[in-house]
Amino acid sequence: MESWNRGILSNLELQTWRGRLIYLGMVLVLVLLALVVILPFLYAFSSGLKSNRDIYSPAFQLWPDVPLWQNYTQAWNYFSLPRLFGNTLILVIGGLAAQIGTSLLAAYSLSKLKPIGGQFILLGFLVTLMIPGMAYIIPLYVTVARLDLLGSFWGLWLPYGVNAFMIFILKNFFDGLPSEIFDAARVDGASALQMFTRIALPLSRPIIIVLAILTFVNLWKDFLWPYLVLLEVPELQPVSVFLFTVEQRSTTPPNIQMAGYFMAMLPPLLIAVFLQRYMQRGLSIGAVKG
Amino acid sequence: MNVFKAQVPAAEASSRVRRWQINWQQQITAYAFLLPAILAFAAFAWWPIFNSILMSFQQVNLVDASKSSWVGFKNFERMFLDPTFAASWRNSFEFAILSIIIGFFIPVLVGILVNEMRWAKGFFRVVYFLPSVIPPLIAILVWRLIYSPQPGGLLNQIVIGLGGRSQDWLFNTSLTKPSMLIIMTWGGFGATMLIYLATLQDLPIELYEAAEIDGASVWQRIWHITLPHLRSTMLVMMIVQVLGIVQIFLEPFVLTKGGPGQATMTPVFTLYRKGFLNGDYGLAAAWSVLLMIVLGFLSIIYLRLTRSTPNN
Numbered sequence: 001m002e003s004w005n006r007g008i009l010s011n012l013e014l015q016t017w018r019g020r021l022i023y024l025g026m027v028l029v030l031v032l033l034a035l036v037v038i039l040p041f042l043y044a045f046s047s048g049l050k051s052n053r054d055i056y057s058p059a060f061q062l063w064p065d066v067p068l069w070q071n072y073t074q075a076w077n078y079f080s081l082p083r084l085f086g087n088t089l090i091l092v093i094g095g096l097a098a099q100i101g102t103s104l105l106a107a108y109s110l111s112k113l114k115p116i117g118g119q120f121i122l123l124g125f126l127v128t129l130m131i132p133g134m135a136y137i138i139p140l141y142v143t144v145a146r147l148d149l150l151g152s153f154w155g156l157w158l159p160y161g162v163n164a165f166m167i168f169i170l171k172n173f174f175d176g177l178p179s180e181i182f183d184a185a186r187v188d189g190a191s192a193l194q195m196f197t198r199i200a201l202p203l204s205r206p207i208i209i210v211l212a213i214l215t216f217v218n219l220w221k222d223f224l225w226p227y228l229v230l231l232e233v234p235e236l237q238p239v240s241v242f243l244f245t246v247e248q249r250s251t252t253p254p255n256i257q258m259a260g261y262f263m264a265m266l267p268p269l270l271i272a273v274f275l276q277r278y279m280q281r282g283l284s285i286g287a288v289k290g
Numbered sequence: 291m292n293v294f295k296a297q298v299p300a301a302e303a304s305s306r307v308r309r310w311q312i313n314w315q316q317q318i319t320a321y322a323f324l325l326p327a328i329l330a331f332a333a334f335a336w337w338p339i340f341n342s343i344l345m346s347f348q349q350v351n352l353v354d355a356s357k358s359s360w361v362g363f364k365n366f367e368r369m370f371l372d373p374t375f376a377a378s379w380r381n382s383f384e385f386a387i388l389s390i391i392i393g394f395f396i397p398v399l400v401g402i403l404v405n406e407m408r409w410a411k412g413f414f415r416v417v418y419f420l421p422s423v424i425p426p427l428i429a430i431l432v433w434r435l436i437y438s439p440q441p442g443g444l445l446n447q448i449v450i451g452l453g454g455r456s457q458d459w460l461f462n463t464s465l466t467k468p469s470m471l472i473i474m475t476w477g478g479f480g481a482t483m484l485i486y487l488a489t490l491q492d493l494p495i496e497l498y499e500a501a502e503i504d505g506a507s508v509w510q511r512i513w514h515i516t517l518p519h520l521r522s523t524m525l526v527m528m529i530v531q532v533l534g535i536v537q538i539f540l541e542p543f544v545l546t547k548g549g550p551g552q553a554t555m556t557p558v559f560t561l562y563r564k565g566f567l568n569g570d571y572g573l574a575a576a577w578s579v580l581l582m583i584v585l586g587f588l589s590i591i592y593l594r595l596t597r598s599t600p601n602n
Contacts, residue, residue, distance in 0.1 A: 006495055007406040008511050010502055022508055026403045033400065034417045037476065043444050044432045056440065060447035102326040109323035116317060121324060128335045130589040134537045134558050135581040138565045138574045139338035139345055145352055161330035192319040223427040223540065240427040244544065247431060254435055254442060261432050265424045272423040276416050283484050
């Protein structure tokens with residue numbers, strides 16, 4: 001990525017046996033750590049391939065003698081994974097649309113349309129950043145219950161529309177767009193909505209993509225809120241909620257469980273591997289502007 | 291509006307007029323754009339936050355708000371007198387101390403080492419980041435089997451293979467907190483490491499050059515150059531970590547139900563039990579209010595730090 005003149009060690013030092021030894025030690029630490037990090041994934045994958053007897057074998061065995069690939073098809077059907085992934089996708093896409101939609105509109109208004117009292121509204125949004133959602137999950141649940149949204153996707157989509165952090169990031173981004181473009185468009189008779197869809201949205205596409213991927217993964221990870229809202233309707237539950245409720249209620253053999261868990265982990269893992277550049281950029285936005 | 295403007299002849303006058311004149315049409319548009327966010331925040335953030343204060347003074351009727359009755363400070367009284375109160379916050383404190391010992395320095399160290407790599411930097415970055423993207427609940431279910439005291443449990447197999455004794459990792463009072471913290475560290479250190487890596491990009495390498503010429507050892511360079519450069523980020527990350535620790539919920543919820551004894555009872559888990567399992571929403575709201583104060587206090591420190599540090 002960057003041209004490497006040197007790190008803590010200089011290139012010259014890396015020619016000496018001492019420097020090489022230190023460097024080798026560093027590589028060794030990192031490789032060992034990488035193995036430890038991957039081990040739970042490997043364990044889930046290989047346990048999913050074991051027989052009902054092998055899974056309880058007291059001896060350490062990373063790979064079974066006879067891998068039972070049919071465990072995976074069995075788990076796929078047993079947990080009805082296609083439905084679970086479908087539910088998760090519906091939940092996540094709806095939440096994503098709510099979150100990005102409200103945030104984009106609000107950020108654009110605060111940045112470019114200069115509403116009276118905009119400062120106070122922005123402050124009102126940002127205050128919610130100081131109070132993590134866990135602290136008011138009880139009254140939120142009460143509100144959603146009284147709005148009669150329990151047991152439906154709306155009980156998830158609508159609360160997901162709240163994200164002060166995203167409003168803040170997008171407002172800063174819009175603030176950075178040169179106002180000349182917008183002035184010129186206004187002179188040409190463009191309405192606020194036209195300027196939003198024709199100028200602001202296309203220009204913010206890169207940052208929207210980064211935020212969307214980050215939000216996608218975060219919503220996919222969410223557990224407690226979907227669990228509370230969809231507790232009574234198993235057929236709508238997303239993947240982690242359903243796997244948890246199954247695990248609580250029945251005695252599924254561990255090899256089938258592990259096969260299911262491994263497949264459930266795959267979609268976000270693939271996103272992380274293939275879209276890692278976006279995700280890491282998103283994280284650094286979070287870190288820098290936090 | 292336009293007609294009015296056209297009637298003012300002098301340019302000077304018009305600009306003076308425009309200063310106090312409100313363009314109502316623009317204001318209506320501006321608020322129309324803000325409306326979805328304002329409605330969402332009102333219903334699902336501002337009102338619940340405010341309502342938790344109200345509820346903490348009530349005996350709450352979930353279905354019908356008008357049937358809730360005011361009970362003064364009774365909920366707070368019950369909260370403070372409950373033996374789980376002291377236990378939960380003491381556990382939070384112990385979790386925080388242990389997590390700083392177990393998990394705080396790993397991302398710092400790994401960030402420094404990965405930054406030093408001349409090749410495969412990207413590989414390490416992705417691998418360490420992988421646990422951060424999977425749903426924590428599924429990770430915890432996998433870890434439950436890793437920690438399992440039954441014959442198939444991976445950790446015991448390894449420990450026995452190394453000549454040790456098998457343990458009941460999650461239900462031994464002295465092991466359960468570290469075991470949970472290992473899950474959390476595994477799940478989070480990669481993302482934190484990326485933040486340290488980003489901070490290291492602004493470290494001027496001339497400093498290392500000068501130190502090397504002065505004969506400083508590698509360890510001295512890390513101690514006197516790298517770590518001081520990371521210090522402000524480390525402070526921020528420590529607050530972030532404590533914020534996360536105070537909110538521990540999933541691990542006790544899935545793995546131990548607060549046990550063994552009360553060893554993994556945490557404030558959020560207790561709040562969950564009072565509210566959702568016992569249906570005592572007023573008492574749970576009292577817990578919420580206290581949590582808001584604690585978390586809000588930590589968040590203010592966090593915001594202060596991120597504003598004032600030059601790196602951020």
